[in-house]
Amino acid sequence: xxxxxxxxxxxxxxxxxxxxxxxxxxxxxxxxxxxxxxxxxxxxxxxxxxxxxxxxxxxxxxxxxxxxxxxxxxxxxxxxxxxxxxxxxxxxxxxxxxxxxxxxxxxxxxxxxxxxxxxxxxxxxxxxxxxxxxxxxxxxxxxxxxxxxxxxxxxxxxxxxxxxxxxxxxxxxxxxxxxxxxxx
Numbered sequence: 001x002x003x004x005x006x007x008x009x010x011x012x013x014x015x016x017x018x019x020x021x022x023x024x025x026x027x028x029x030x031x032x033x034x035x036x037x038x039x040x041x042x043x044x045x046x047x048x049x050x051x052x053x054x055x056x057x058x059x060x061x062x063x064x065x066x067x068x069x070x071x072x073x074x075x076x077x078x079x080x081x082x083x084x085x086x087x088x089x090x091x092x093x094x095x096x097x098x099x100x101x102x103x104x105x106x107x108x109x110x111x112x113x114x115x116x117x118x119x120x121x122x123x124x125x126x127x128x129x130x131x132x133x134x135x136x137x138x139x140x141x142x143x144x145x146x147x148x149x150x151x152x153x154x155x156x157x158x159x160x161x162x163x164x165x166x167x168x169x170x171x172x173x174x175x176x177x178x179x180x181x182x183x184x
Contacts, residue, residue: 090136154183
């Protein structure tokens with residue numbers, strides 16, 4: 001419809017030709033007042049017919065803006081990846097960022113049962129993470145030759161966990177102190 005209106009009102013000066021990226025024809029229309037009116041009338045008729053054809057065709061094809069299956073598969077992949085990392089990583093940054101991403105993704109999916117479980121068991125999962133980090137520090141310390149090197153492994157793990165002190169319950173703070181204090 002917009003093309004028809006532009007052609008009807010401004011076709012005599014070639015505006016519709018410039019819009020179609022036909023600058024040569026646009027200049028010709030401008031200089032000859034729409035090819036002496038004949039080109040302009042012809043373009044108005046063609047534009048009107050095309051507009052009518054467009055309006056008469058029923059809207060039958062439905063193309064979704066997003067493919068729901070792709071989004072669901074992507075979210076499931078994120079949940080699986082986060083769950084795997086939460087249960088295996090010894091990096092506090094990875095653990096806490098993936099835990100937050102997991103909760104966000106479950107919320108977006110509307111999986112409030114799993115969201116509730118991960119919220120309810122967050123401190124329990126953090127406790128498992130602390131123990132895993134401690135055990136990893138033990139393994140790394142065994143590979144060190146000096147006492148200072150061994151202590152540094154525990155200090156690194158302790159500092160890494162304590163960066164996220166605000167996320168830890170009192171019980172988990174006590175667990176960190178209990179596990180690491182005698183080793184640093």
